[in-house]
Amino acid sequence: MDQAQKAEIVKKALTEGIINDPQWLHKLDEPMPAWAVIELIVKLLEKLDPPYDTYD
Template identity: 45%
Template sequence: MEQVKEEMVRRAIEIGIVKDPQWMERLDEPVPMWVLLEMVMRLHDVLNPPHKPFD
């Protein structure tokens, strides 16, 4: 489970959602809701691109 948390925080830092690299040391602390929502919205855009053709 720790690897999953580390991967999520690493990706959030890479794409610029999380600006503080010290989050890697605080994986079990709750994150702000805006961080979680931003990650969900970006994941949605990756999985369902807005300009993807239907056929």
């Protein structure tokens, strides 16, 4: 995967609120810490199935 493709993925993740640190655009080939990967998964899960309260 080339740098342009990686940058596009990071930009999409920033736009969608999956990640919030634009510095990842400059660290495309660096590994992410486990806590950061877990945080991404949790945010993604919350977007797919948001917690909600009933109106009753």
